Amino acid sequence: MIRPVRWAPGFALISALLLGGEPPASAPPGLVAPPFDDSALPEHADDVVDYTLRATLDPVTHMVHGEGTIVWRNTSLAPVRELWLHLYLNAFKNEQSTFLRERVGGRGSSPPEDWGWVDVRRLALRDPDGTATELWPVAELHRPGETDETDARVPLSRAVAPGESATLEVVFDDKLPAVVERTGYWGSFHMVGQWFPKIARLERDGRWAHFPFHHLSEFYADFGTYDVTIDVPEGFTIGATGPLVESRIENRRRVERHVQRDVHDFAWTAWDRFETLRDEIGGVRVAVLYPPGYGPVARRELAAVRFALPYYGARYGRYPYDVLTLVHPPEGAREAGGMEYPTLITSDGAWWDPPAVLTPEIVTIHELGHQWFYGMVATDELSWPLLDEGINQFAEIDAMAKWRGEGSAVDFAGLRASDAAVQAVGGNMAVHDEPVAQSASAFSNGSSYARLVYARTASVVETLARVYGDASVARALGAYARRNRFQHPEPERLLEAFRDAMGPRVASTLRTALFDKGWVDYAVDGVGTQEAQRLAGVFDRDGKREKVDPGASAEGGWDSFVLVRRRGTLSFPVDVELTFADGSTRREHWDGEGEWQRWAWHGASALRSAVVDPDDRVLVDMNLGNNVGAVSSAGRWAPRTFERATYWMQLALQAVSP
């Protein structure tokens, strides 16, 4: 999920007039990952749970009636005597839900305008003799003393042995909420996510990874095959996870069957006003569903997919599915925008967004990245949000930079800010507050979550790319994504990939940054230069005693020094650029291991200034203002700022002048 940026309309309109060149159509050559052998990638996930469901939408009451079967296999080493079902629509049932009680700010903070819930009507376990045992009457919807109804415990009538499968018959009714946090309705638009009773993931050791729907958390589940038949009024257009395998009209109803294996969730949308744009990109059938009037935005989103799908495929392993559906929700349903589901993503942006405002592109590329970091690398999004949102945020800024260059976030009136710079400063703002590597529910508020999980993780990885080379990080993340395709890795697997590709120092740096609130500030703490002088004192040379007074001039040249400090717990190798009075420059390299480094030398010219990290590689440097040191503080002057500030002020004054 992305936290959408709302650009001021005025800003957007003005920038539309100012800027907006067409981006390149595809990745520049040489900027993709080093080649991996993708023939070794696993074709399929371990099929743990299969859902065969039929969903019938009543767009007037916003109810979805669902029924079908769930075949679940015990992949642990222990017999299972209970199941845990996630009923996440109940997060919007009342203000006693964990989701609505967690007042952490940000998206979905207000209660929905219309409540939503899921009522399980029937849950039964098929017995070997063909009969079925009703389970729902004994299910525990919430724990004693708790009020949240999103995490139900279902005692089984018999134990399911390791390796054994259990077949469940399920009937349920959803009341969709007014659109809130990724799901719900707005008028006749319906975004149907987290809509069915979903079995939590059982870890190998027999522990259920179950959790209520937390405000800042997303999801976690086993891979399987989803075979879902969706039944909506005839005039509605459907978008859903997986390819359409069957479609018919019966009794003035549109019935579509979508089947997708190797995924761990299923979402769908239905609206009677969708317009559709289609393309085929590298063998993947891409559909963009968008509201009337959003054609130009849909084309921009498709262009973003056209760039990013092959780019991500080269970098993190080929996209294994046949379809991708991109949904652009209507204006009133923007809460449904900026979300990822397997093979279905939702984007964001206004129909009038000018080309210089890159919201549609950024959101599309972000959500597409989740097909890898969430979809295929299916991490526990509650326990380790850095592994999906954080790594995916890096994937986003990397892709945006490769596609759009330095103006990848803002490109307005001569000011160009990159997505990476925005993330870097955002991450630095919160770095001392909390660690990045913690559960989503442990964050103090949405702001810290966004700044640390998204921004900090991305800027740390981007710093590694700038310092050690993009190809090294591409190797590390490429290997991580491929090794863990269709797996459920934890952070150690990420660190292991970086260790293998870039060495133990990088892995250690990454661990400190993510787990221990690691930070760094490079500073030029001293710069000096003086005419070379003879050493003073009394010296016995060649049998004679010679006295040299302090300040006695040497034969020529200058003695200079620079002192550079590294504050904080992270370390990166850096360059220091020295500028001399005669205009010459030279660079010193520091491995950054110690807490300070001093260079002293004798040269023909006086030192003027020193700059640490002149190429802006250490994106996480806490304070760039102390990266420059000059021998003399006289003559300080900021001509560019004075010139631009004066000009802008003149324009502002003209605007208000009578």
Add this chain to the structure above:
Amino acid sequence: MRARRHPWALAGLWGWQSALAVVVSWPAASFVASIYGTPPRRDGPLWDSGGHALLDFLWHGARGLAPIATTAEMALGICATVGLLPAAAAMVAIAYTKADRRPVGFVGSAGGAVRAMPSLLWLLLVVGLAQAATVVLGVLIAEGAQAWLHDGWGEQRADRVAAAIAVVFAIAASGVGVMHDLARAAVLCRRLTGWRALGLGARVFGRAPLPLWWSWAWRAVTSWIPVLAAAAVAARVGGRGGGPLILLAVLHQGVVLSRVALRTSWLAKALRSVHAVDPA
């Protein structure tokens, strides 16, 4: 009554705006220089493409920048009111000559402007309120129409209707502004009080509303073209100093001067229009 025959009036207006702008930008530049003022690049990193140093500076320097922003707000407030004086002086300089047909000069212009200030301030208050009311009414009607049409017509059409309504009211507000300028011209040219000047301004505007509005509008629209061009150039200059920065500064001041010239040209047109009508 041609603005181009009074270059010193234009220079005076430019000088007034520039002096006020420097008063605000100087402390901002000094603040920046205290951190990024040293060679070799001085504040170059702040203007480099990518914006990392600039964003970092805005974060660390937020507290220092707050009083500078307040100063800027004060300067804008001063310019919106006290700015009447140099604008009026420029109009006096354009409207009057001495008996020997020489320009009235600085003292004469300033004196005429000072004498007209009570009426000009009255007009500023009254017409300003009317203009604000027109804008607020337009926004309310546009938003109402957008909300009303949204479900039936769809978002894009409803937004377009709202935008069209907003444009109509913006044109109406600009028409009020044109009348305001004509009333100012009446104060300065015919030495009328505020109320009578407003009446004359309305009468002049009523005789040829479209030509007068267009005369104002083409200048207003044209004045943004050099701004856009300069923005494109600034993007290319980025954090470079030396020659490119000097060229950018020259270009920027050319932009400011051209806008002053276009504004003054319109005020001269307003003076001519009022002058051609019998105040009785």
